[in-house]
Every structure is written in C-alpha cells, then in structure tokens.
Amino acid sequence: MIAISRRLESTLRGSDIIGRLGGDEFVVLLQKIHSIDDAIYVAKRINKALKEPFNLEEHQLFTSASIGIAQGTSHYDNADELLRNADIAMYSAKAQGREGDYIIFDREMYEQVSEKLQMEIELRQALELHEFQLYYQPLICLTSGMLIGFEALVRWFSPKRGIVSPGVFIPIAEEMGLIVPLGHWILQEATTQLLHWRRAYPFAAALKMSVNLSIPQLQSPGFLTCLDEILQQQQWDGQGLQLEITESIFMEDLEGLLSLLQAIKQRGVELALDDFGTGYSCLSYLHRFPLDHLKIDRAFVSCIGQGGEQSEIAAMVINLAQQLGMTAIAEGIEHSHQRDHLQRLGATSAQGYWFAKPLNAEAAEQLLLHPLPWLEQVEVA
Ligand code: C2E
Ligand code: MG
Ligand code: MG
Secondary structure (H helix, E strand, O other): OOOHHHHHHHHOOOOEEEEEEEOOOOEOOOOOOOOOHHHHHHHHHHHHHHHEEEEEOOOEEEEOOOOEEEOOOOOOOOOHHHHHHHHHHHHHHHHOOOOEEEEEHHHHHHHHHHHHHHHHHHHEEEHHOOOOEEEEEEEEOOOOOOEEEEEEEEEEOOOOEEEEHHHHHHHHHHOOOOOOOOHHHHHHHHHHHHHHHHHHHHOOOOOEEEEOOOOOOHHHOHHHHHHHHHHHHHOOOOOOOOEEEEEHHHHOOHHHHHHHHHHHHHHOOOEEEEEEOOOOOOOOHHHOOOOOOOOOOHHHHHHOOOOOOOOHHHHHHHHHHHOOEEEEOOOOOOOOOHHHHHHHHHOEEEEEEEEEEEOOHHHHHHHOOOOOOOOOOOOOO
C-alpha cells in the first residue's frame, strides 16, 4: 500500500491531496482544475503509472485501478456527497470489469444506485410481507402429449411496483444475500404445492416439479441441510423434484461442485442444466457431472425454421443429450412448427407459451384437471 501511495503521489501536483480510505481504496483531490479533461488526464496517468510492475523482494506484482471521477461543483453542500458520488462512479467502473478504467459520475448513475438501494429495502420486507408468489409453467411430454410437470417461476407482487419479473429482482436478491432465504421459501412452496396435487389427484401421482436454483443459493453452506429439512418435513423421498442450475456454475470450484451435485442426486432429486448453450460449459463437464436433463434455451428454439446456423443448434443439443444418456427439454416453444420439429428431432419434453404461459396455482390446477390436446393441431387460446 505504501508503494502504491508513492506511485500515486508521483502522478500528482504538489497542491493535490491523496488519502487512503481503507482497504485498497484511495481518494485523490485535484485542486483548481480547469475542466473534467484535466481529471481524465490524471486518471490515465495514474493507470499508466500503476501498470508498471512493483518489485517485492524477488517477485513482480502487477496492479490496476478502477477510477471514479466526480467533479466538485457549487451544487454540493458537503464533501461527503462528492466522495459518495466518486465512490458510485468507481463501483460502476469496477462493475464494467475492464481493468484500468475510469468512469465519470453522472446524475443517471446516482438515480440507478438510489433505485437499486430502494429496491433492496423493499425486497428485504417483501419476504416477511408474503409478496412473493410462485407461478407454474406446464411441462409437456412430446411423445404422449401429457402434462408431466411444472416449472416453478417466482413473481414479486410489489404493492408499489406491480408484478416484478424475476429477471429484475433475482440478481439483486443474489447480491444482497436474500436469495438464500428466498430460495428456501421457493423450494418449500413448490414442493408443498407438488405434493398437494399428487395427493389430491391420484392421476397426478408422478407429477414433477422443477425449481430454479441460483448459484449463491446452491453454494450457501446450509443448502443441503435446507433440502434435507424440506424432504423430511414433507416425508418425501424427493422423487419428481428437479433442480435447475445454469452453466455459469462451472466457473466455480469444480471438485466441490461435483460432490455437492452427487449429494443432491443421492437424495433422489434430478438435475437439469438450464438455458443450455447460452453460457460457458466445457463439454467434458457434461460427462463428468451427474446431470439428467439439458434444457435447450429459447434462443435456439425461436430460430427453428428460419435457416442459418443457429437453427441447427437444437438438433445438436438433442443429439448430445442422447449420447450422454440425458433427456433434452425444449424451452420457449411459441409455434406449433417448433413443437413438431423438436418432437421429430427427439426432444423428450417441452415448455413454452404455445402450450401455456406460467400460471398461478389455481389456473395450473385447472389445467391439471382439464389438460388440453397438446399434440393435436389445436392452438391454445
Ligand atoms: P428460466 O428458468 O429459463 O425460465 C424460463 C423463462 O422463460 C421464464 O421467464 C418463462 O416465463 C419464460 N418463458 C417460458 N416459455 C416462454 C415462451 O414461449 N416465450 C417466451 N418469450 N418466454 C417464455 P421468467 O419467469 O420471467 O423467469 C426468468 C428467469 O428468472 C428464469 O429463466 C430463471 O433463470 C429465473 N427465475 C425464475 N424463477 C426463479 C426462481 O424461483 N429461482 C431462481 N433462482 N431463479 C428464478
Ligand atoms: Mg428454468
Ligand atoms: Mg431456461
């Protein structure tokens, strides 16, 4: 840190002030600059200086900095606000992930941060206030045309914002750690619903429930205990429960992941790889990890029939799944020709708006009682 301070000092004028805020954060006050260009010039100079290696005993260390710039104007009432804005810009530079970047604070950035903080406050209460609800999207067998299960999809019914989609709030819940208790609730609610339907309707005794898992949820130390508690409470062997994970999990500790997934499988629970083909997965992982299903992402279903290389991917995924002894589940079927094509290619089951959108529990139950002729040429209203 001392070496870094020295290096920073060497890029500044005598009238500038440098301080360490703690950890690896420094603050630089440039006095009497003419325009923002002067600050940008200094930011570039700092980054250039930090690029030079540091010699520590016989080792060479390389560093870089994410720099946030806030311009002091007469609008500021106090120094704290100026520092806070520089901090916001710095985090934005960090979030962009490009080493050695600088970002200049602007009002929009402030509004985004305040909006996120506000959402965090509301999300924290939402679980206690029972504002989350699960919707269920039917999963259809492509050979029998039968409804064989549902995928649970969470919704946030915010009194202030209306229905908020998981794509918006799940990443924030992950960042703030709320995903662990929220994920627990989702798993409990989805399995309770499944067992209720199975017990109420003997014809639905083999119904399945697929539940999405977030990476931080799966990696939280209590995940297996949480799963065990739920299975025990329900006096259930886990047959028919399917957990969905995404490919980005393969970026993490692979040995730890392998034993975790094996432990899940030992509990009788199936594993599906969601959004397959959109993320990063080395093909050898598919072989090594105990996965049961590959879910073909909607991106590769929507282009079916349009020609081009992308339209071939669904066929390749189905083939791959078959070779590896897994089943292929098609996501996002919106047209009957997609269903027909995937059925011909050998996809085992499918979901999509063409069959049904995600439904609340009541509507899903109605569909269970009065299934539609999904494999006939009948458009679902
Ligand atoms: P996903 O697991 O891949 O879920 C499929 C998404 O595609 C759902 O969006 C579903 O409503 C939508 N979808 C299904 N069929 C069609 C179709 O034919 N056309 C189109 N355009 N969309 C279709 P949703 O419910 O907004 O969920 C988005 C993502 O949020 C999910 O993607 C999943 O990654 C995450 N998510 C949803 N619920 C949960 C949850 O309970 N826990 C966690 N960890 N993540 C969740
Ligand atoms: Mg999913
Ligand atoms: Mg998906």
